Amino acid sequence: MSLExxxxxxxxxxxxxxxxxxxANNILYKLRNKNIKIVEFTLRTPNALEVIKEVIQSNEDFVIGVGTITTLEQLRKCSLLGADFLVSPGTTIEMLKFARDHNLPYVPGGVTAFEIMTILEYRFNVIKLFPAEIVGGINLLRTYQAVFPQVKFCATGGINTTNKDKYLNQENVIAIGSSSLV
Structure with missing residues (x-):
């Protein structure tokens, strides 16, 4: 299945x-009880890579992504885990080249017009907007809809149960990420 x-x-x-x-398995248990079958595990803990690898191997019924990928080396390691998608809060040219050359299901992060245009040059049209609420949120997304109609955003950062529907109702938002969904 394609990333989109x-x-x-x-x-x-x-x-x-x-x-x-x-x-990790306790988190997945809670999500299953909420009928949620997707999760993004972040690289914010010392054992994250090992934990994510084990969880992917033992939970084939889940769509599992890896997030908070901030270096090329992390992206290389994560590309070997078998994750369904890989997410960065920002990106570098080297990360974009690696992800493109290896046909990875990668969601690079971008906020500015320059960053978005650079990401588009590498043929990625799903972009993480982070931290969404701080950088302009809905107003920024509305502006970008007119300027970058080919881009679909995965908005993350400051999104919660109160404002999630506003984001999901934006034509250029394909998904939202939030820790409040657990």
């Missing part, structure tokens, strides 16, 4: 951190 189809089918993405496999 994964996100269209699962527009609410819980963003979580887990330091142990037990902790």
């Amino acid at each position: 189809n994964i996100l269209k089918k699962n527009p609410l993405i819980p963003v979580v951190a887990a330091d142990t496999t037990d902790q």
Whole structure:
């Protein structure tokens, strides 16, 4: 399934951190009980890579992504985990080249017009907008709809149960990520 189809089918993405496999499996148990079958595990804990690898291997019924990828080396390591998607809060030219050359399901982060145009040059049209609420939120997305109609955003940062529907109702928002969904 393509990255866009994964996100269209699962527009609410819980963003979580887990330091142990037990902790990760407990999170997945809670999500299953809420009928949520997608999750983004972040690289914010010391054991994140090992935990994510184990969770991916033992939970084939879940769409599992890896987030908070901030370096090329992390992207390389994460590309070997078998994750359904990979997410960065920002990106670099080297990360874009690697993801493109290896046909990775990568969601690079971009906020400014320059960043978005650079990401588009590398043929990525799904972009993470982070931190969405701080950088202009809905107003910024409305502006970008006219300027970059080919871009679909995954908005994250400051999104919660109160404002999530405003984001999901934006034509150029394909998905939202939030820790409040757990």
